[in-house]
Amino acid sequence: MQPLWLCWALWALPLAGPGVALMEEWILDSLLQQLHLSKVPIVDKATVEGLVIPAHVRTQYVALLQRGHGARSRGKRFSQNFRAQGNCDPKAPVTKGTRCCRQEMYIDLQGMKWAENWVLEPPGFLAYECVGTCQQPPESLTFKWPFLGPRQCIASETTSLPMIVSIQEGGRLQPHVVSLPNMRVQTCSCASDGALVPRKLEP
Numbered sequence: 472m473q474p475l476w477l478c479w480a481l482w483a484l485p486l487a488g489p490g491v492a493l494m495e496e497w498i499l500d501s502l503l504q505q506l507h508l509s510k511v512p513i514v515d516k517a518t519v520e521g522l523v524i525p526a527h528v529r530t531q532y533v534a535l536l537q538r539g540h541g542a543r544s545r546g547k548r549f550s551q552n553f554r555a556q557g558n559c560d561p562k563a564p565v566t567k568g569t570r571c572c573r574q575e576m577y578i579d580l581q582g583m584k585w586a587e588n589w590v591l592e593p594p595g596f597l598a599y600e601c602v603g604t605c606q607q608p609p610e611s612l613t614f615k616w617p618f619l620g621p622r623q624c625i626a627s628e629t630t631s632l633p634m635i636v637s638i639q640e641g642g643r644l645q646p647h648v649v650s651l652p653n654m655r656v657q658t659c660s661c662a663s664d665g666a667l668v669p670r671k672l673e674p
Contacts, residue, residue, distance in 0.1 A: 494578055494598055498632075499585060501651045506638065514588035514637055514644065524591065524635060524646045531648045532592060535633035556624070556659045559602065569603040571624035573659045576600045591646060592635040598655055601626050605661035620663060628658035 503509070559565065559572035579595045580586045605622040632654035638647045 505649045511585045516588050519588040528646045565602050571603040573599050574602045601659035622661045622663045626656040627660035629653040630655045
């Protein structure tokens with residue numbers, strides 16, 4: 472069994488600043504897993520253009536969107552001890568001296584070839600990513616816990632991303648709602664491989 476801190480480090484890796492390309496791959500893998508598919512289905516454009524999203528499907532989708540704004544997934548059991556960081560300054564470029572913050576990262580689903588005619592909603596979304604540096608623990612703490620790695624700016628809270636996709640059911644194309652977990656970063660924090668870090672440490 473892997474240690475808790477290692478499991479957390481592996482989970483947080485995709486959220487620590489993957490860029491759009493890796494995020495696209497992560498979305499696709501998660502979507503295929505949710506739908507129990509091995510590859511992207513081929514959907515005819517003409518068929519999708521005539522597809523009407525039923526009211527109950529739209530209602531389910533909107534409800535998941537609203538729920539996502541209130542329900543957050545904490546990345547680790549000690550996340551309540553994190554000092555949450557704010558959003559990055561959109562006017563200032565991210566440099567080596569930038570303190571840990573949440574930066575906007577828009578994912579354009581309409582621009583992804585594999586999503587054409589398959590993903591109906593949303594056309595895109597703000598995923599955000601955690602960037603910047605963190606103040607490191609004092610030597611006394613690292614001596615006491617030698618297994619600790621350096622503190623990194625990671626996602627400590629995330630929300631799911633609901634989607635409406637077109638799938639084949641009974642020989643017909645039908646809109647279907649899925650929810651992909653941990654797709655949108657809500658809060659960025661400084662953490663050291665999942666270990667408890669004193670709140671008095673500034674980022």
